[in-house]
Amino acid sequence: MKQKGKKLNLEGIYNKAFNEGWGVENWEALKKAEEERKKQQQAEAKAKAERQREEEIKAKKKEEQKRKIVTAFEKLSDEEKNERIQAIIAENDGFFASMMQEKYQKVGFDIINEPMFRANYFEKYGE
Numbered sequence: 001m002k003q004k005g006k007k008l009n010l011e012g013i014y015n016k017a018f019n020e021g022w023g024v025e026n027w028e029a030l031k032k033a034e035e036e037r038k039k040q041q042q043a044e045a046k047a048k049a050e051r052q053r054e055e056e057i058k059a060k061k062k063e064e065q066k067r068k069i070v071t072a073f074e075k076l077s078d079e080e081k082n083e084r085i086q087a088i089i090a091e092n093d094g095f096f097a098s099m100m101q102e103k104y105q106k107v108g109f110d111i112i113n114e115p116m117f118r119a120n121y122f123e124k125y126g127e
Contacts, residue, residue, distance in 0.1 A: 069122055073112045081109050088120045 017023070073081065089100045096116070104111045111117050 065122070066118065069118055070112055073109075073121070078109070084121070084125065085109075085111060085117075088117065088124060091124070092120065 073084075076084070085104055089097050089104065092100060100111070100117055103114060103117070107114075112121065
């Protein structure tokens, strides 16, 4: 812009740039990119909140199922509890059976609170 022997007139350049809309395309592109970024963030936040809500529902259902199993088991007589525990232990392979038997000897009827045992119990008795 500067020609030989002439001074640079910045005010004139700024006025011309403003009047002719120099860089408006870049500004509009930046603005659009920012809007898209915000939309993407909102969508991601919404998806994350939905996943968290689904996980909470799943955890509540699992806790409710656990509570029902334990409550039903506790209502059984000691003889029935023992029979069911022994049946589940007998259905498992050597390693798991020995683990369950050892745990049963240590904790007694509280074995129902062990996730591995409770899963087998629910599968067999569906309570």
